[in-house]
Amino acid sequence: MKNILITGFIGNKNSSKILLDNLIKNISMDYLYLENDFEISEKQLKDKLKHNKYDIIFAFGQKPVIKSIYIEKTAKNGNKNLETKYNYIKLKHFLDNYIKNKISENAGNYLCNNIYYKGLEYIKIKKLETEMIFIHIPYIKNMDIKYLCKIFKMYIKNILVNNI
Numbered sequence: 001m002k003n004i005l006i007t008g009f010i011g012n013k014n015s016s017k018i019l020l021d022n023l024i025k026n027i028s029m030d031y032l033y034l035e036n037d038f039e040i041s042e043k044q045l046k047d048k049l050k051h052n053k054y055d056i057i058f059a060f061g062q063k064p065v066i067k068s069i070y071i072e073k074t075a076k077n078g079n080k081n082l083e084t085k086y087n088y089i090k091l092k093h094f095l096d097n098y099i100k101n102k103i104s105e106n107a108g109n110y111l112c113n114n115i116y117y118k119g120l121e122y123i124k125i126k127k128l129e130t131e132m133i134f135i136h137i138p139y140i141k142n143m144d145i146k147y148l149c150k151i152f153k154m155y156i157k158n159i160l161v162n163n164i
Contacts, residue, residue: 001160002055002056002159002160003030003052003053003054003055003056004029004030004054004055004056004057004058004156004159004160005029005030005031005032005048005052005054005056005057005058006020006023006029006030006031006032006057006058006059006060006156007020007031007032007033007034007045007057007058007059007060007115008020008033008034008059008060008061009033009034009035009036009041009060009061009062009111009112010033010034010035010036011036013140014062015062015137015138015139015140015143015145016060016061016062016137017033018140018145019060019137019145019148019149019152020033020060022145022146022149023149023152023153023156029156030048030052030054032044032045032048034111034115036111037111038111038114041111041114041115042114042115042118045115045118045119045122046118046122049119049122049123049126049128049130053128053129053130054128054130055129055130055131056086056130056131056132056133056159057119057130057131057132057133058133058135058152058156059112059115059116059119059132059133059134059135060134060135060136060137061111061112061115061134061135061136061137062136062137062138062139062140063108063112063136063137063138064139066136066138066142067100067138067142067143068099068100068101068102068138069095069099069100069101069102069135069136069137069138069148070101070102070104070135070136070137071088071091071092071095071101071102071103071104071133071135072084072104072105072106072107072112072116072133072134072135072136073088073103073104073105074105074106074107075107075113075116075117075119075120075134076106076107076109076113076117077117077121082117082120082121082124083120084120084131084132084133084134085131086131086132086133087131088103088133089103091133091155094155094158095151095155098151099147099148099151104136107134107136108136112134112136115134116132116134119132120132
C-alpha cells in the first residue's frame with residue numbers, strides 16, 4: 001500500500017484548499033494545509049517529511065486565468081531547475097480521459113513554485129524514496145470542483161488499489 005500525502009494552500013476561496021476539503025471526505029490519506037508564506041510552508045512540508053515516510057506527494061495550488069489542469073514537471077530557483085521523478089505522463093494520460101490538461105515547465109515564481117522546489121530539493125538531499133508532483137488547478141469560478149475531486153479520487157484510488 002502506497003503512503004500518499006496531499007497538500008494545498010489555505011484560504012477559503014483557494015481552489016487547492018477546497019479540493020483538499022473535498023478529498024478528505026472521500027479518501028483516507030495524509031493531508032497538509034500549507035500556509036501562504038514561503039518560510040512557514042517550507043517548514044510545514046519538511047516537518048511532515050521528517051516524521052513520515054511517503055511514496056508520493058500530490059501538491060496542489062491554484063493558478064489564475066487558466067481553465068485547465070497544469071501538471072508541473074519542473075520547479076525553479078534562480079537558474080537551478082529540479083524536475084520531478086513522478087511519472088507525470090501517466091497522470092496526463094489518465095486526465096486526458098476526463099478533463100483538459102497540459103504538461104507545464106513553469107510552476108510560476110511564487111508560493112507554488114517555491115514549495116515544489118523546496119520539496120524536490122529536500123527529497124533529493126535526504127535521498128528519500130518519495131516522488132512529488134505539483135498540479136495547478138484553476139480558480140474555483142473556472143471549474144467544477146466536485147468533478148475535479150471525483151477525477152483525482154479515482155486516480156489516487158487507482159494508485160492505491162493497483163499499487164502503481
